[in-house]
Amino acid sequence: MTSRTKEQIFSYYIGLMSGTSADGIDLALLEFTTETSQPRFVASYYQAYSEEIRSKITSLYQPNNNEIDRAFHLDVALAKIFASTIVNFLKQQNLDANDITAIGNHGQTIRHRPTCDNAFTLQVGCCQTLATLTGIRVIGQFRKKDMALGGQGAPLVPIFHKQLFADNQKHHILVNIGGIANLTFLPKLHCKETILGFDTGPGNALLDDWFVQCHPNCDDNFDRGGLWASRGKVHQCLLNQFMSDNFIQASAPKSSGREYFNLAWLKNQLNNLSMTLPEHQRHFFNTADANVAIAVETRLTTINAVDIQATLLAFTVSSIVNAIATLTPLAQVYLCGGGVHNRELVNQLEQELMSENLGYRVNNLKNINIDADALEAMAFAWLAFAFDHALVSNMPAVTGASRGCTLGCEFLP
Numbered sequence: 001m002t003s004r005t006k007e008q009i010f011s012y013y014i015g016l017m018s019g020t021s022a023d024g025i026d027l028a029l030l031e032f033t034t035e036t037s038q039p040r041f042v043a044s045y046y047q048a049y050s051e052e053i054r055s056k057i058t059s060l061y062q063p064n065n066n067e068i069d070r071a072f073h074l075d076v077a078l079a080k081i082f083a084s085t086i087v088n089f090l091k092q093q094n095l096d097a098n099d100i101t102a103i104g105n106h107g108q109t110i111r112h113r114p115t116c117d118n119a120f121t122l123q124v125g126c127c128q129t130l131a132t133l134t135g136i137r138v139i140g141q142f143r144k145k146d147m148a149l150g151g152q153g154a155p156l157v158p159i160f161h162k163q164l165f166a167d168n169q170k171h172h173i174l175v176n177i178g179g180i181a182n183l184t185f186l187p188k189l190h191c192k193e194t195i196l197g198f199d200t201g202p203g204n205a206l207l208d209d210w211f212v213q214c215h216p217n218c219d220d221n222f223d224r225g226g227l228w229a230s231r232g233k234v235h236q237c238l239l240n241q242f243m244s245d246n247f248i249q250a251s252a253p254k255s256s257g258r259e260y261f262n263l264a265w266l267k268n269q270l271n272n273l274s275m276t277l278p279e280h281q282r283h284f285f286n287t288a289d290a291n292v293a294i295a296v297e298t299r300l301t302t303i304n305a306v307d308i309q310a311t312l313l314a315f316t317v318s319s320i321v322n323a324i325a326t327l328t329p330l331a332q333v334y335l336c337g338g339g340v341h342n343r344e345l346v347n348q349l350e351q352e353l354m355s356e357n358l359g360y361r362v363n364n365l366k367n368i369n370i371d372a373d374a375l376e377a378m379a380f381a382w383l384a385f386a387f388d389h390a391l392v393s394n395m396p397a398v399t400g401a402s403r404g405c406t407l408g409c410e411f412l413p
Contacts, residue, residue: 009034011101012042014089014136015381016082018108018125020179020258021204021338022057023221024048025085028377029093032385038163039382043093044374047085053077054221060110061258071110071124078108079129086134097135104384104408105130105140106376112257114152121153127411138411139384145408146394151401154255158184158197158398160379164370171331173324173360175349176376177339179205180256181320185327196327197398198252201245201319202261203339206312209263214305223309226344232310235303238273242315243322253400270308313345321352330359336372383407 010033017026025047030039049057056074060067082105090096107123114121127140143153157176161184165172171193172186181203187193204222211223223229242248247256303311316339324333333353339345353360365372386393392404 011385012095012099013039013101013104013381013384014086015104015106015377015379015384016086016125017106017377017380018078019338019376020109021208021222022049022054022108022179023338025082026374026377027085027089028371028374028381029089030378030381030385038166039378039385041369041371041374041378043089044371044377045085045089045092046373047081047088049081051221053081057108057110058258061262062264071122074108074110075124075126076129078125079127080133082125082130083133086130086136100136102137102139102384102388103130103134104142104380104382104387105138106142106380107140109257111259112154112255113259114147114154114255119147119152121147127409131411131413135413137413139387139408140411141409142380142383142393142407145405146399146401149394149396149401149403149405151394151396151399152253152255153399155182155184155197155199155398156383156394156407157182157376157379158186158195159393159395160382161186161197162195163382168332171328173327173331173333174375175200175320175324175333175335175337177203177316177320177335177337177342177345178376179203179208179258180261181316181337181339182255183320183323185331187328193328194397195395196252197395198323199255200323201248201256202312202316203337204316204342205258205261206263206266207309207316207342207345210266210305210309210312213263214309223342226313226342228306229309229313230344232304232306232308234314235307235311238269238303238308238311239314239318241269241273242311243318248319248322253398255399266308266312270303273303313342313348316345317348317352320349324353324360325358331361333360333362334365334372335362336365336370336375338373340372 010031013030015028027045029042031042107125109123111122121143127138131138147153161174165186170188174184176182182199184197208222212221350362387408393407
């Protein structure tokens with residue numbers, strides 16, 4: 001990150017990110033000077049969602065009843081939460097609305113259909129409501145123009161990653177483990193290879209969903225530290241089936257979401273494996289107690305609930321490692337996103353990537369003064385800055401768009 005002198009003119013931009021895990025809002029404050037588009041990180045803030053709001057978000061990941069009313073009530077409700085979060089943050093930093101040039105608002109994705117006829121994406125968290133309530137200009141709807149140009153509208157953060165590692169002398173790969181995992185490949189300077197980025201498959205999504213399904217009375221809605229997964233055994237046949245999924249096997253550009261990798265997907269995978277499931281075991285998906293064995297009888301073995309969790313964790317690891325291996329045999333790898341707090345997941349990733357036969361080194365973003373939890377929010381602050389300065393902010397090689405463009409739309413208070 002850059003530092004500034006007293007003579008430089010600077011501006012503050014706030015970035016907001018609410019990911020597919022739907023656990024809360026990440027906020028980042030960046031400072032830009034007149035001399036560079038590379039920002040200085042100032043501060044970050046996190047606001048957890050209530051269980052009620054989280055439930056309203058996740059209920060919209062799949063088609064259901066009364067969708068339009070529910071989606072657009074949530075659109076305004078989230079904007080109000082975003083606004084109160086910003087007000088609280090500004091008070092904490094002894095700033096006010098006049099100190100902020102703009103807010104870059106990603107919003108909350110509730111549906112992402114990048115490959116269907118008339119492809120679309122939908123993020124809620126009304127930008128106009130947010131601008132009006134905060135008194136700050138908002139730049140939002142970043143994905144739509146890229147999709148209008150034939151791209152998938154995702155991932156958008158690789159161009160920001162390029163800003164952070166502008167002088168890299170080695171290949172770098174940033175892996176963001178949110179609900180869905182994605183990566184950015186940043187080739188070293190003076191290299192003919194192209195910057196790439198794509199979704200690799202599920203990150204925390206399936207792990208969280210299966211854990212909650214099996215622990216309905218637990219205060220946590222995720223497997224804290226991967227402790228439960230660590231107690232299970234990987235079912236290799238099930239893992240092989242997971243890895244044969246069409247999305248995993250597809251070439252980039254590709255992007256996905258919770259409307260694809262969810263409990264319905266998992267149930268279908270288990271049913272496909274369960275060739276001789278007895279009638280009395282066919283409702284294993286409706287367990288109310290994680291301590292009760294959830295048995296799925298197949299021609300090969302019996303899978304307990306904890307073994308499914310262990311296999312889902314191995315699936316996240318394998319899909320990430322395989323994606324990295326297709327890009328380069330040698331790289332500096334940085335992990336970010338909520339998945340970095342899953343110790344078992346990180347341990348397995350490090351073991352796979354740093355094995356004797358692979359030339360990867362796993363690094364911590366803290367070592368280069370970057371908050372791994374705030375990285376995506378930082379990206380949307382930069383995208384707002386890019387809008388104001390008419391910078392190209394998509395990457396056709398990443399999204400598949402027909403050309404580069406400046407992303408976003410402006411909403412005035």
